[in-house]
Amino acid sequence: MYVAPKSMSLDLAAMLQGDDIEKDVHALGVMWICIHRAVGLSKQDRRGSKGGGSDPYITISFSKYQKPMYCTRVITDDLNPLFEETCAILVTPEVIKADEQLSVELWDSDRNTADDIVGKVELSIQKLIQHPGKMYPQVSKLTGMGADSEMPGELHWEVGYFGKPRFRPALRSDGRDRNLPKALADKKELQDDKGALITEMDDAVAHTPPDPLWPSGICSVIVHQIVNLELENIKGSQGKRKGREYEPAKPAGENTEEENKNLPTSYCLIHYNDQLVYRTRAKAVSSKPIFNAGTERFVRDWRNAIVTVTVRDQRYRQHDPILGVVPLRLTDILQTSSQVTRWYPLDGGVGFGRVRISLLFRSVETRLPPNMLGWDVGTFEFLSKRILATGYNTQVKLKLRTGGSTGKISQTLCNQLDEGDGVYWDLSKDKQAMKLPVKFRYRSPVVFEFHVRNKRGPVAYSQIWLHHLVDNESTDINIPIWTTDNGHRLTQNYISEENIKAKDIPGLEDLQEVGRLQFRCQFVAGTDESHEVFVTDNDSRETHETWEACFAEGVRQRKVSPVVPERIDSAHQQSLTEGRDILEQADPEERKKWLAKDGKDWSGAFGHDPKAYMDSTGRKRAEPGADKPVHGPIDPDLKDEDMDDYSSDSHSESEELGIQDATNTDHAGQMNGQGQGVDDAGSGRSMDRANKKTEKRKQRGLMQWRPMRNAQFSKDQAKFALKRVKKRITGGLEGRTPDVETETGT
Numbered sequence: 001m002y003v004a005p006k007s008m009s010l011d012l013a014a015m016l017q018g019d020d021i022e023k024d025v026h027a028l029g030v031m032w033i034c035i036h037r038a039v040g041l042s043k044q045d046r047r048g049s050k051g052g053g054s055d056p057y058i059t060i061s062f063s064k065y066q067k068p069m070y071c072t073r074v075i076t077d078d079l080n081p082l083f084e085e086t087c088a089i090l091v092t093p094e095v096i097k098a099d100e101q102l103s104v105e106l107w108d109s110d111r112n113t114a115d116d117i118v119g120k121v122e123l124s125i126q127k128l129i130q131h132p133g134k135m136y137p138q139v140s141k142l143t144g145m146g147a148d149s150e151m152p153g154e155l156h157w158e159v160g161y162f163g164k165p166r167f168r169p170a171l172r173s174d175g176r177d178r179n180l181p182k183a184l185a186d187k188k189e190l191q192d193d194k195g196a197l198i199t200e201m202d203d204a205v206a207h208t209p210p211d212p213l214w215p216s217g218i219c220s221v222i223v224h225q226i227v228n229l230e231l232e233n234i235k236g237s238q239g240k241r242k243g244r245e246y247e248p249a250k251p252a253g254e255n256t257e258e259e260n261k262n263l264p265t266s267y268c269l270i271h272y273n274d275q276l277v278y279r280t281r282a283k284a285v286s287s288k289p290i291f292n293a294g295t296e297r298f299v300r301d302w303r304n305a306i307v308t309v310t311v312r313d314q315r316y317r318q319h320d321p322i323l324g325v326v327p328l329r330l331t332d333i334l335q336t337s338s339q340v341t342r343w344y345p346l347d348g349g350v351g352f353g354r355v356r357i358s359l360l361f362r363s364v365e366t367r368l369p370p371n372m373l374g375w376d377v378g379t380f381e382f383l384s385k386r387i388l389a390t391g392y393n394t395q396v397k398l399k400l401r402t403g404g405s406t407g408k409i410s411q412t413l414c415n416q417l418d419e420g421d422g423v424y425w426d427l428s429k430d431k432q433a434m435k436l437p438v439k440f441r442y443r444s445p446v447v448f449e450f451h452v453r454n455k456r457g458p459v460a461y462s463q464i465w466l467h468h469l470v471d472n473e474s475t476d477i478n479i480p481i482w483t484t485d486n487g488h489r490l491t492q493n494y495i496s497e498e499n500i501k502a503k504d505i506p507g508l509e510d511l512q513e514v515g516r517l518q519f520r521c522q523f524v525a526g527t528d529e530s531h532e533v534f535v536t537d538n539d540s541r542e543t544h545e546t547w548e549a550c551f552a553e554g555v556r557q558r559k560v561s562p563v564v565p566e567r568i569d570s571a572h573q574q575s576l577t578e579g580r581d582i583l584e585q586a587d588p589e590e591r592k593k594w595l596a597k598d599g600k601d602w603s604g605a606f607g608h609d610p611k612a613y614m615d616s617t618g619r620k621r622a623e624p625g626a627d628k629p630v631h632g633p634i635d636p637d638l639k640d641e642d643m644d645d646y647s648s649d650s651h652s653e654s655e656e657l658g659i660q661d662a663t664n665t666d667h668a669g670q671m672n673g674q675g676q677g678v679d680d681a682g683s684g685r686s687m688d689r690a691n692k693k694t695e696k697r698k699q700r701g702l703m704q705w706r707p708m709r710n711a712q713f714s715k716d717q718a719k720f721a722l723k724r725v726k727k728r729i730t731g732g733l734e735g736r737t738p739d740v741e742t743e744t745g746t
Contacts, residue, residue: 019196020195020224020292021194021195021339021358022222022339022358022360023195023197023199023201023202023205023339024362025164025218025219025220025296025360025362026092026093026220026296027090027091027092027218028091028092028129028163028164029090029091029161029162029163029164029364030088030089030161030162030298030364030366031088031089031091031102031125031128031159031161031162032086032087032088032135032159032160032162032366033060033070033086033087033089033102033104033157033158033159034084034085034086034157034158034159035083035084035085035087036082036083036084036156036158037080037082037084037494038056038058038080038081038083038106038153038154038155038156039080039153039154039156040079040080040153040154041054041056041079041106041118041119041142041152041153042054042079042118042119042151042152042153043079044116044118045108045110053077053079054108054118055074055076055078055108055109055110056074056075056078056079056081056107056109056118057071057072057073057074057075058072058083058104058105058106058155059071059072059104059105059107060087060089060103060105061103062101062102062103063100063101063102063103063122064098064100064101065100066103069087069089070087070089072085072443073085073440073443075492075493076109076488076492077489078489078492078493078507079153079506080506081493082493082494082495082499083494084465084467084494085442086372088298089102090296090297090298091129091161095125096125096126099126100125101122101124101125102122102123102125102128102159103120103121103122104120104121104155104157105120105121106118106119106120106142106153106155117144117145118142118151118153119142119143119144119151119152119153119155120142120144120145121138121142121155121157122143123138123159125161128159128160129161129163131161132160132161132163132365133160133162133163133365134160135158135159135160136158136159136160137157138155138156138157138158138159139154139156140155140157141153142154142155160366162364162366163364164217164218164362164363164364164365165211165214165363165364165365167204167208167211167338168208168211168213171208171209171211172204172207172208173207173208173209173336173337174207175191175192175194175207175336176191176336177190177191177192177336178335178336179332179335192337192340192342193341194206194341195341205337205338205339205360206339207336207337208337209334209335209336209337209338210302210330210334210338210361210363211363212303212564213367214363214365214366214367215300215303215363215367215368215562216298216299216300216301216302216363216366216367216368216373217298217302217363217364218296218298218299218361218362218364219272219296219297219298219299219302219305219307219330219359219360219361220295220296220358220360220361221270221278221294221295221307221309221328221357221358221359221360222292222293222357222358223268223270223280223292223293223294223309223356223357224290224291224292224341224355224356224357224358225288225289225290225291225292225356226266226288226289226291226311226346226354226355226356227287227288227353227354227356228254228287228288228352228353228354229264229287229311229351229353230263230264230287230352230353231262231263231264231313231323231350231351232351232352233250233251234704257287258287258288260285260287261285263285263286263287264285264313264314264323264351265283265284265285265313265314266282266283266286266311266312266313266314266323267279267280267281267282267311267312267314268280268291268293268309268310268312268355269309269312269542269546270294270295270308270309270310271307271310271543271546272297272299272305272307273299273305273306273375273376273377273525273526274306274308274375274377274526274527274543274547275377275543276539276542276543276740277295277741278293278294278295278740278741278742279740279741279742279743281293281742282314287353291743293743294358295741299330299361300368300374300375301368301373301374301562302330302331302334302361303331303562303563303564304331304373304374304375304471304525304560304561305329305330306327306329306330306526306556306560307328307359308325308326308327308328308546308550309325309326309344309355309357310322310325310326310542310546310549311323311324311325311346311349311351311355312542315709317710317713317714318706318709318710318713319538319541319709319712319713319716321349321350321697322349322350322546322549322697323349323350323351323353324346324347324348324349324352324353324355325346325347325349325546325549325550325553325555326344326345326346326355328344328357328359330359331563331564332565333359334361335565338360338361338362339358339360339361340358340359340360341356341357342356342357343355343356344356344357347553347555348549348550348552348553348555348697349697371467371468371470372467373470373471373562374441374470374471374523374525375441375471375526375560376439376440376441376442377438377439377441377525377526377527377531378437378438378441378471378523378524378525378526379435379436379437379438379523379526379528379530379531380402380435380436380437380438380446380466380522380523380524381434381435381436381521381522382434382435382519382520382521383474384427384519384520384521385426386425386426386427386519387409387424387425387517387518387519388417388424388517388518388519389423389424389481389515389516389517389518390417390421390515390516390518391421391422391481391514391515391516392423392460392481392514392516393416393420393421393422393423394423394450394452395411395415395452396411396414396423396451396452396459397409397414397450397451397452398425398448398449399448399449399451399458400436400446400447400448401446401447402436402438402444402446402466403437403438403439403440403441403443403466404437404440404533404534405437405438405439405530405534406436407436409425409430410430411451411453413426413427413429413430422515436530437530437531437534438466438523439531439534441466441467441523442466442467444466445463445464445465445466445494446463447462447463447491448461448462448463449461449487450462450481457487458487459483460481460482460483460515461481461482461483461484461487461490462479462480462481462482462517463479463490463491463495464477464521465494465496469521469523470523471523471524471525471561472523472524472559472560472561473522474520475520475521475522476519477518477519477520477521478516478517478518479496479497479516479517480497480515480516481513481514481516482512482513482514483510483511483512483514484508484510484511484512485510486507486508489507489508490508490511495508524558524559525559525560525561526556526558526559526560527547531544536720536723536724537720537724539740541716545697548690548693548694549697552690552693552694615630
């Protein structure tokens with residue numbers, strides 16, 4: 001097993017300044033690119049139907065760097081593909097200084113041989129950034145790989161550059177952590193470390209939250225280091241207790257060793273909106289690993305963005321277990337500042353520790369329409385109780401597919417309308433047909449295929465492209481039902497009523513509308529249990545497992561909605577507050593309680609049951625160590641007898657101190673500082689299944705034994721290998737999809 005040597009990255013410039021906190025993102029801005037269509041491409045394959053003979057896809061990269069930064073879907077057997085896809089590419093100073101060209105390349109996907117180049121287009125980035133804030137439509141003739149060579153065909157696309165706006169003074173705040181109680185908000189030692197604020201821009205970043213007027217932007221995440229990292233003692237106490245009756249059951253307290261063979265070999269994964277984007281290198285057997293590694297990504301909307309940092313332990317012939325997860329919702333973190341560096345506890349795994357993370361967001365000067373501000377990962381759901389087909393009288397079965405998942409609505413649910421001018425499918429009798437998980441929302445449609453008995457293949461088609469939907473918003477859909485002999489070309493290309501002229505494309509001359517499909521639906525942003533169907537390799541397995549850990553710990557909800565904190569909306573009206581003593585700001589009754597404890601002997605309370613000082617409702621009636629217990633101190637009787645001699649509090653002190661137990665929470669998922677509980681817990685069977693997954697993830701039950709973990713690893717690896725073979729034989733073609741960014745390269 002290869003282990004990378006122990007290393008530490010040092011930024012000498014920051015060290016000389018005494019500061020390792022970034023005040024700005026590295027990127028200068030973003031290029032927003034819209035790929036509409038290609039026309040008249042050259043035929044690359046001998047096979048092919050009319051108007052086909054090539055399987056085109058498009059990659060976007062820098063001409064010298066050449067690594068694909070974005071890749072479209074593959075549209076098979078088509079020389080006039082309609083993509084209608086968008087992407088954002090970060091522009092860094094290195095790109096400008098190297099005089100990189102934006103390279104848009106068209107490729108022909110081949111199953112068993114190297115892909116063929118169909119043509120390319122290049123654009124000067126240095127010239128583009130001199131004209132910011134505007135999209136430029138382009139119709140470009142394709143060139144070949146050689147100098148002054150041409151290839152048949154044109155590319156219809158748009159490109160624009162958008163820089164970072166200046167901070168609005170009206171949003172300036174005091175930069176303090178608003179999650180602290182008012183009594184502690186003025187304590188300097190409790191505020192976030194903002195580093196050295198040398199320039200005016202540094203000060204603006206530290207005291208101005210993200211701007212709601214510019215929701216899209218660049219988000220930077222840096223994982224600095226982890227301290228007190230160790231594995232949990234899963235088995236707990238072991239052996240006979242004879243002769244050890246008064247010893248602790250198992251070790252407790254902070255870890256005392258920096259290096260030990262029993263310490264984890266840790267590495268970090270960074271997820272943006274439930275998509276894995278970055279992996280650090282592994283730091284071998286250390287309780288204080290230093291990473292100083294991170295990434296920058298374009299975020300469509302900071303108001304609904306969630307960044308999740310997962311720390312894992314690298315294992316040999318085992319799945320790497322989760323040591324802990326840290327979910328960071330930008331609206332919760334960036335309430336008074338655009339940059340926050342904090343220590344976060346690791347939660348939801350088999351380890352302990354605290355990780356230091358820097359989060360920074362800078363807006364860009366572009367306002368995307370609401371339907372383009374959503375997540376790429378989510379779930380398509382039907383909200384109506386039935387799907388109505390007007391003008392279509394054949395009773396059929398519906399098959400649905402999108403972005404890697406499929407579903408079906410049985411023909412037995414299809415009924416004739418009383419009016420006789422159509423049919424409908426009753427969804428209330430099949431809850432499984434109500435949702436469809438989506439992995440690539442901005443390049444996928446939901447395709448409806450109409451199937452009749454004893455006939456091979458669909459007889460009609462209908463489709464809705466998911467980029468038209470706004471996240472979590474109910475939408476009434478009324479789309480045409482089409483018939484054609486070339487349904488494959490219809491469903492792969494972006495064809496809708498707005499571009500109905502696409503039927504002039506060779507192969508779709510017989511496209512005909514035979515009815516209308518009507519229903520109500522929504523796209524729910526974020527992962528849920530149904531996304532387990534996308535687990536085909538270790539990356540997708542770890543991504544889904546990260547969501548399961550967050551959801552089980554109650555720090556994630558099923559539904560992700562954009563939220564602008566009230567503090568940001570009213571930030572320009574807030575003024576700096578003067579620091580005051582905690583007791584001066586505290587409630588008089590609370591101040592009296594604290595003062596009563598000062599100088600008193602508490603030793604008499606340590607041997608007493610806490611219930612001895614409470615009434616039957618759990619409210620405190622006496623001060624431990626200062627007052628006489630209300631009930632018997634060892635075995636208290638909870639019957640309320642004469643309480644006249646004791647003060648009565650309007651609230652339980654447990655609530656005042658933030659104590660959460662079964663008396664004020666429904667389940668353990670609600671017992672965390674985020675205040676987010678697990679919503680709609682589901683049936684008892686689903687809860688049992690979730691509990692078993694949590695037990696497995698935390699290596700309890702059978703998973704506490706190494707042979708069982710090895711067996712599970714071997715089983716999953718065999719399953720993934722079988723899926724790869726099946727996909728190679730029967731699956732579709734794929735383009736040059738960018739790999740996950742890593743600290744040491746792919």
